[in-house]
Amino acid sequence: MIREALLQSLRSSTPAAFVEGHLFDRIPAIFANDRTLFVNWKRALAEYVEVDPACITIVGSAATGASLNPSKNFKPFDDGSDVDVAIVSPYHFSVGWRYLRMNGARRLRVDARTRIAWDEHVNRYIYWGTIATDRLLGVLPFGLQWLNAISKVAQLQPTLGRSVNLRIYADYDSLRAYHVQGVRALRDSHFG
Secondary structure (H helix, E strand, O other), rough: HHHHHHHHHHHOOOOHHHHHHHHHHHHHHOOOOOOHHHHHHHHHHHHHHHHHHHEEEEOOHHHHHHOHHHHHHOOOOOOOEEEEEEEEEEHHHHHHHHHHOOHHHHHHHOHHHHHHHHHHHHHHHHHEEEEEEEOOOOOOOOHHHHHHHHHHHHOOOOOOOOEEEEHHHOOOHHHHHHHHHHHHHHHHHHHO
16 A cells, blocks of 8 residues: 555656655654654654754655665565664764764774775765764764664654664755655666
């Protein structure tokens, strides 16, 4: 049902309209239309990571109810799904990017997965104005604070016990462009 509705919307909407309608301008699916729960959850996370609650957007399958990853074929959001959170923070993006750029020697002392993630950021993510913190959060200057924030929101409903991933965007334009590009690729993979 969700898959068919998403496919229909993907077919009939522009990528920008799809992103606005399914990611940005709605209560994420994980909150089951409970606006108060959504607002309170965002407020708690915002306090933990020291950003304005308006700068937090839930993306991915927790937002839409199904994965938009082309390799997952609209897999429904379920008990094992994680929660992807976009945080628009020019401050944290600048601090994170400056740290990644200025600490090349430290890059050589991290494990292989972290080094690969570091290289991906230099070659790919930074172009889109984003830092995916899933593998790099531990090395960033604000990493410990944000790791604690993830632990705290994993104790709140409806993210209780779930893995929460935070991704930093330089600005709203970066957030929008990254997701529009992803939806465009998804649409091309399904409709050519």
